[in-house]
Amino acid sequence: MLKSLLMLSVLAAATASPAIAGEPAEAVRFFYENLGGEAGPENRDRFTGPALDFLNAADAAWVRDETNCIDFGLAIDAQDFDDAEIARTLKLDETIKGDTATVTAYFDNFGLATSVEWTLQKDADSWLVSDIASPDNAWRVSAMTCK
Numbered sequence: 001m002l003k004s005l006l007m008l009s010v011l012a013a014a015t016a017s018p019a020i021a022g023e024p025a026e027a028v029r030f031f032y033e034n035l036g037g038e039a040g041p042e043n044r045d046r047f048t049g050p051a052l053d054f055l056n057a058a059d060a061a062w063v064r065d066e067t068n069c070i071d072f073g074l075a076i077d078a079q080d081f082d083d084a085e086i087a088r089t090l091k092l093d094e095t096i097k098g099d100t101a102t103v104t105a106y107f108d109n110f111g112l113a114t115s116v117e118w119t120l121q122k123d124a125d126s127w128l129v130s131d132i133a134s135p136d137n138a139w140r141v142s143a144m145t146c147k
Helices: 002-015 024-033 041-046 049-065 083-089
Strands: 091-097 100-109 112-123 126-134
Touching: 024 083, 024 091, 024 100, 024 112, 024 126, 041 049, 049 126, 083 100
Parallel strands: none
Antiparallel strands: 091 100, 100 112, 112 126
16 A cells, blocks of 8 residues: 555656656657747747857847847748648657757658757756757757847
8 A cells, every 4th residue: 555655656746747847859849849939938948058048149139129040940940841741750869868968850841851959958857958950951059149
């Protein structure tokens, strides 16, 4: 009986974690279930480091003089997308090394095979996005500037 109670307590604690907690692939999956959400201010708590700095700078530039520093969807490496095709073909490949993880998202968009690499850092119980990159188009958020 005591063992059962202990197991139920452990399971309850595991399911009561915040939405951004969990494995790195699940932290990335959020952005494919909410396409366009990577640039939304309401999701800044999902970022850290260079990615957070760039997104905040992009917001500040827009408020200052409507400078648009992000003219494509970072999660999809494109300006336009077929959300049904992306959802149907999405595969996430996760590698964890200590407090750093890399998740590569593979998907098709309008028939074009696409990959986007996400770098995450562990912060307490959450995996936060610190960088996003396109191996195919040679861009990396940590190398972008917005003034």
